[in-house]
Amino acid sequence: MDSTKQLPGRKQTGDISSRSRRVQSEQRKRQIIEATITCIDRNGLSQLTLDKVAAESGITKGNLVFHFRNRENLLEQTLQHLNEEYLESWQSAFAAAGDDPLRQLLALIDVRFSPTICSRKKISIWYAFWGETRSRPKYMKVCGESDQAFSNALLQCCHALHQQVGGSLDTKTSALAIEGMIDGLWQDILISPQRHKRADAATAVHRLVGALFPLERAD
Amino acid sequence: MDSTKQLPGRKQTGDISSRSRRVQSEQRKRQIIEATITCIDRNGLSQLTLDKVAAESGITKGNLVFHFRNRENLLEQTLQHLNEEYLESWQSAFAAAGDDPLRQLLALIDVRFSPTICSRKKISIWYAFWGETRSRPKYMKVCGESDQAFSNALLQCCHALHQQVGGSLDTKTSALAIEGMIDGLWQDILISPQRHKRADAATAVHRLVGALFPLERAD
């Protein structure tokens, strides 16, 4: 644990602006959320307690409640944090891929298997949340919208690509197959004992793209 | 299969034979497990308590503990129950499909979208357990083996089919794509607000099979 601990009791007689306080508060929140993720990964969502998060983050329980009203809210914010990270990742990769639909498509695929997004730890957390979506409409909302946004981007690529080079399948099914395979491989990575690695997974999906669309090289 | 086997010379001291007692006990266990599934679906794995299961099953908490030592064991048995149901379903469908690899493959696909296996409720439970696999080696073992068995059957079909008719992709990737798409569609069914129905999902996967293998008709 890196102890970037702040000296307590430091009298800041007006030196610190309200802005930097806010920044610090945000940082504290992130710190807590990171700890939450670690705890869920280690003991499962069903065993997550404020005590564990407090111990892991090095922040007292009372203070933890101060930042996040209660346990439910902490979990909700954790999901939201995870989602934002995911969203920013694929959207920036998508934007960076330029206008070529094939490059866009491959970028979307690759980002789903990038180390930041696709660690076993992170996947495990996603599954834990997905497992509770039915009973938590808020989770469902976040997950559903996130999922749909990615689906749409992928569908858009497939559509453009289809118009460019044709393809053996209708656009919608192609997109469904590609996205499905990605999700399925995530599951494999989570459950199978290291049978698939990230890089292998990505190239396997690339091969599927090559099979669905008539391209000279599918990478 | 279910024999009328009777042990000779058994002391039947009047009312209930030991056999029917055992049967009744098994039935009680099933009853409790069903209730557990319902409760997990309703409130999430993290909120599952013995009280809730007791209320739902109509069996007192004490008696519940009598049957399943503790909460952890109840969950474990629930997962095992779910897994057995799944295993029996696809294996019998596989066996019933005869020798034709294409028919076998389609049977495997269809069974994954059959009402018994693929209800939102059941999927939700699977995800909840998957989300805890990392911290529970026993869950991991059950899920992993189950997953691998299905994968192998599917790979076998693809291999045979590939030898029969050829195909645009190598066997392994084809199998990975098909299974991945199935898993991905499960996720869609769970998360998307009724965007995909079971039947649509199955035919979409059929179309993928048609695209991966040169068949006159893919359904």
Next chain:
DNA sequence: GTCTATACGGTGATAGAC
């Protein structure tokens, strides 16, 4: 803003009557 101490309720598990 941060931390300590504590109240309160709920949860898993036991003992023992029927």
Next chain:
DNA sequence: GTCTATCACCGTATAGAC
């Protein structure tokens, strides 16, 4: 085998000191 009564513990959340 089944149930009731009960306990000890732990987790959440609050109140208030620094």
